[in-house]
Amino acid sequence: MEDKDKCEIVFVFQRNGSPDRNTVSKTMLELWKKQFTAERFSIKHHDPKVFILSQWQKDDTPSLVYLTYKWITTLFFIATWTLSIIDISHLNDPAVNRAKWLIYLTNWGFTACTIQSVLCTAMLTICYLDARSQASLTGENHKVLQLYKVYWTANIIATDIAFGITIIYWALIYDETKMSLDGMNIIVHVFNSLLMLIDLCIVAHPIRLMHFYCPMICGACYIVFSIIYYLAGGTNKDGSIAIYPILNWSKPGITVLICVLVTLFIIFLHILTYCIYKARKAIHRSLVKIGKGTKDTSSQECEKEGCTNPVPVMSNEVV
Template identity: 40%
Template sequence: MIGRFWKKHFALRQIYPFHENPIVFVTCQWQRNKSEPNLKYLVYRTILTLFFIVPWAISIDRESGHGKWPIFLTNWGFTLCTTQAVIGLFLLVSCVLARQSTKMRRFQAIALRLYPTYWVLNTLATSTAFAITVVYWTKVYNVDTMKLDEMNYLVHGNNSVLMFIDLWMVSHPVRILHVVYTIVFGFTYTLFTLIYYSAGGTSRDGSRCIYKIVDWDKPLPTSLTCLGVIVFLVVLHMLAVLVADMRRRLDEKCCSKEQDTPPMSSGSKSQAAYVNEGMSVDIV
C-alpha cells in the first residue's frame, strides 16, 4: 500500500506538468459531462479573469509614477493569479470554439499546448495568494501608515478568496511534487530582494528595504524570515493538495451518485477525442 502511494505521488515523473487526461484543464469539477467544455464554466472563468485583470491593470497604473510596482511580492503574486486566469480562459475558449467549428480544431490543438504552463502557474498562484494574504495582514500592514481601501483589499484579500473558490471549481489535481515550483518561486523572490538591496534599490518611501520584515541590513533575521515564508508556502501547497483531493472525493461521492452516467454520444466521443488529441501533443 505504501509502495503504491509512493509510486503514485512521489515518482520522479510526477514533477513534470503532464497529465494523462488533459481534458481536466478545461472542465469544471462539478459539471456532469466532463468529456467536453461547459458554457456555464466559460462564464465563470470569464468573470474570474475580469476580477483579476482589472485590479491588476489599475495597480500598475497607480504605481506608474513611482516605478516600484515590480519590486513587491504582492504584485508578483497578483501577476501569477492574473496570468493563470487569462491562460485558463484562453484554453477553455479554444475548446468551445472548436466545438462550434471544425475549422478551429487546429487552433485548439496549438492553443492547448499551454496547459502545462497553466497548471504550474495555477499551482503557484494558489499557495502564493494565500501566503500573501496571511503575511500582509499579520506582519506588513500598518493601520497608521497604510490605507485600507478597495485596492488594498482586492490585491491582499480578494486574491485569496478568488483562488480558494477556483481551487474548488477546477477539475485538475494539485500534485505533491509540484511543490518544487513553489519552493523555486520563494527562493527566486528572496534572491531578487537581496540583489535589489545590494544594487542600492529603495522602496516607495526611500528606505533600503522593500518590506520592514525583509531588511538585509539585518541578514540573519531576514534570512530566517524568508525561509519561514518559504516553509509556509510549502505548508499551504500541501493544504491545497488536500483540498483538491477532498473536492474530487466529494464529487465522486455526492454528484456521481445523483444519476447513472449515460453512454457518451458519438458527438461527445468525437469532441473528447479532439480535446485530448490537441492537449496530448506535449505528453511524454
C-alpha cells in the same frame, strides 16, 4: 495519489474482503511511494483537456457556464491588475516611485493570478468555439491545449503564493498607522486568495503534492531579487532600504531565518491546497454515488490507466 491509486485501493479491498491492518498499511505505503517519482514531479498530464473543464460540469466538452465564469474572473483580474499599476491614489507621485510597483511580491503574485486566468480562459474559449463548429477536440491534436503546462505551472504558483501573501501580509506586515485600507489593498491582499480558493474548488485539473517546488522556485527568485535590489541601494516607496519590514537585508541573520520559515510555510500551504483538491474530489465522488453514478471523465481516465473497478469521480450530471 490520483484516480489510478484510488482504483487500486478499491481493487485491493474488494479482492481481500476486509483486509487486516498490515495489508492496508502496506498498500498505503506503496501508494505514497508512487508520489515520489519523476512522473509526479513533472508538469505533464496524459489528458490536457482536463485543464479546460470544471469538476462539476455535465460532460467532458467545453461548458458555456464554466466559460462565463472564467471570463468574469479573468476580466476582473485584468481590470484590477491594470488599476494596481496605474495606482490612481498616487498619480502625483514621482515616476521612480510608481515604477517600484515591480519590487513587491504582492504584485508578482497578483500578476501570476492574472496570467493563469488569461491562459485558461484563452484555451477554453478557443476549444469552446471549435466544439460549436464540430471541430475535433482531443488532448492529443488540439494545439491550443499545448499551453496547459504553462497554465498549470502558473496556477500552482498563483494559488500557493496568493494564500501566502494574504496570511503573511495581514499577520506580519499590515500597519494601520502607515498603510491605507482602501479597495485596492483589499483586492490584492484578500480577493487574490478568495478567487484562487474558489477556482481551486471549481476546476477539474489535479493538484500534485510533488509540485511544491514551483512556488518555492518563485519565492527563491524573489529572495535573490530582493538581495540584489538591496545591494544596489534600492528602496521601497517610503524610502526604506527594506522592501518589507520582515525582508530587511541590513539584518541578514533574522532575515535569512524569516525566509526559511516562509519557505516552509509555503510548502505547508501547498499541502493544504492538495488537501482541498482531495476534499473536492471526495465530495464530488460522494455526490456521484448519491446521484446516477454514471461514468465520467475521471473514470475514463482511470480505465485508460488500466485500473480495475474504477471509482467514478467526475459525473456527467450537474452536482
